Amino acid sequence: MEAFLWSVGVVALGExxxxxxxxxxxxxxxxRRPWPIVAGIAVATLVNHALAGALGHWIAMQFGPTVLRWAxxxxxxxxxxxMLVPDRLDDDDPAAARGxxxxxxxxxxxxxxxxExxxxxxxxxxxxxxxxxxxxxxVAGTTVGLLLADAPAVWLGDALSRRLPMAWLHRGAxxxxxxxxxxxxxxxxxxxG
Numbered sequence: 001m002e003a004f005l006w007s008v009g010v011v012a013l014g015e016x017x018x019x020x021x022x023x024x025x026x027x028x029x030x031x032r033r034p035w036p037i038v039a040g041i042a043v044a045t046l047v048n049h050a051l052a053g054a055l056g057h058w059i060a061m062q063f064g065p066t067v068l069r070w071a072x073x074x075x076x077x078x079x080x081x082x083m084l085v086p087d088r089l090d091d092d093d094p095a096a097a098r099g100x101x102x103x104x105x106x107x108x109x110x111x112x113x114x115x116e117x118x119x120x121x122x123x124x125x126x127x128x129x130x131x132x133x134x135x136x137x138x139v140a141g142t143t144v145g146l147l148l149a150d151a152p153a154v155w156l157g158d159a160l161s162r163r164l165p166m167a168w169l170h171r172g173a174x175x176x177x178x179x180x181x182x183x184x185x186x187x188x189x190x191x192x193g
Contacts, residue, residue, distance in 0.1 A: 003133075004138075006132070007144075011141070014124055015120075016149055018121065019119070020116060020146070024153040025153045027111070028153065041109075044110070045116065045142075045146045048112075048122060049146075052142075053125050055126050055129070056127060056138070057129045069185065072127050074181065075127045077182070124142065
């Protein structure tokens, strides 16, 4: 349960203001069909994060606890710094622009799968899977966390960004990532042996 809850929290916060959240907003305003968009987000995220989680799990099996602790700790600190750089959706994103003939669900799934490649939440999934041995809980948690952040963008549009400055959301998420990184480096809780 700990792996699931950490994964939900880290990814939900990390996704605030992310380019895929902006992509969800764009798709929602373009297609105006929230259920297939959310289903496409779920499919893409589950596949993408399962692959990322498998990579993180493999890394955990290959390295000792000391190397893993340093890699995970420094990885989270790097993600904290990265979160301070706001994302923006490129206007010329070909995946988002050419969705009409594929259908809403397929367009969303393909666009989200590629938008998540190398993204903060994908890298967080790798790090979380390396830290926690329960791969299923990590992938389920990161998928739920991403949906918690992106589904409201589909239904509520940009209401959140009008009420809370995006800079605050980025700073809060960056602080959480930095704390997790420092705790991993200090081996708080003895997770890494």
